[in-house]
Amino acid sequence: MVTPRERARERTMAEIRALAWKQVEELGAPALSLRAIARDLGVVSSAIYRYVASRDDLLTALLVEGFSDLAEAADAAEAAVPADAYRERWLAICRAMRAWALERPAAWGLLYGGPVPGYFAPQQETSPPGTRVLLRLAAAILEAKAAGRLEPKVGPAAGISQVSPQQRLALEAISADRGVPVDAELVALGILGWTAVLGVISSEVFEQLGPDGAPAVALLADIQFESIADAVGF
Amino acid sequence: MVTPRERARERTMAEIRALAWKQVEELGAPALSLRAIARDLGVVSSAIYRYVASRDDLLTALLVEGFSDLAEAADAAEAAVPADAYRERWLAICRAMRAWALERPAAWGLLYGGPVPGYFAPQQETSPPGTRVLLRLAAAILEAKAAGRLEPKVGPAAGISQVSPQQRLALEAISADRGVPVDAELVALGILGWTAVLGVISSEVFEQLGPDGAPAVALLADIQFESIADAVGF
């Protein structure tokens, strides 16, 4: 049974998160202020502490919510593609990530930009939602490989270079931690794809090519995703 | 003729920049504080204004200095490699960038992380030093191409996909702005390499794969650069 009080509390908490996101969007994560949220909420500054233990606490909640929201958008986009269209699944996730990032640039900055000064994310809370998208991308690669529909074009997976025994150990530990043993070559390929995709999106969102490069980068995003897909071997 | 006063002034300005970098390293760019610099300098807070017009001014100076320092490190690394070893030149720049970023993570964050809240970089000042490294990487690609030693493996340059007329216009405008007309396919390839390299380095510096992924990412950096070089076609 949900009491009116509980409903009111839930509504207020949702409003706090919404106002916090608005602040992050407008001024960036480092500028997030509990007092400002209280002001926007029309409430005295100390009242916030009925809902949030501390500023760090709220940042953690935003991080978790942000990662989850992004993952949901990616999942939805992937679900709209046939399961055996591996390349398209992978591309759909990339495009969904980019669309989400462009819609909420500061949120993207919070998740994948530099660290927020003075704040240290508690990994045990942020890590599971933080790796969801990465795991979906990895699944597309693994399933394509299992179906014999993957021909990597670069790196050790393509036989061009080789992983050292030391690298093999570290790489296979990553997948083993998650219960699915995978070739080191394939893990390296997956990480390459992931970091490249992050780079493409961050470059656009953070305008890292300067004002003259910006329009081209926007037009180019899709070509870049396709090129990375080529490299991965879809 | 350099007067003692001028020398003292120069020394103080250098010390201010050094203290500012120390602050950025320790607390991140958004936390940069003129008062704290004055304190560290052993001087009253208002005295800073004899040397720096405002906080934004100092941030701009740091940005310019950071980009320049990074570019110098990259240039030095490239110069140690024979001019016709295109792939090695390109890799040397990547490795120098990564080494610089690991040595000064917060500086990397200032240059290539999200924006500093409330600060807008004046593009006409930061753009020239900001594009130096990118242009060196581009030069390696162009020279390899001119020497007939480039076989791109992905994207339009490899003939796998195609650029639309609209994309071609935007892409060729970028290189034309710099006086060297280049094929749209090659510009796209260069930007892909650039964004992928930024992604690889930022992923490691910002620890975007979580604590379990970190050691592998470090071991993997070089493989990733090699793989990107493969994709570009060196």
Next chain:
DNA sequence: TGTACATCAGTGAACGCGCGTTCACTGATGTAC
């Protein structure tokens, strides 16, 4: 070489602002008998 004047680094006080967090409190909403 000595003196009058200009330049400039640094002082100290102040303005007005915002921040996170604590604490004792009021008063309304819920719960148990």
Next chain:
DNA sequence: TGTACATCAGTGAACGCGCGTTCACTGATGTAC
């Protein structure tokens, strides 16, 4: 159904802190005659 008590949202004042920036000033260093 009515009353006593517990829960809890929100208040208001305060603590102690840091920030960027301005302003009139002192006193040492440099420059021109």
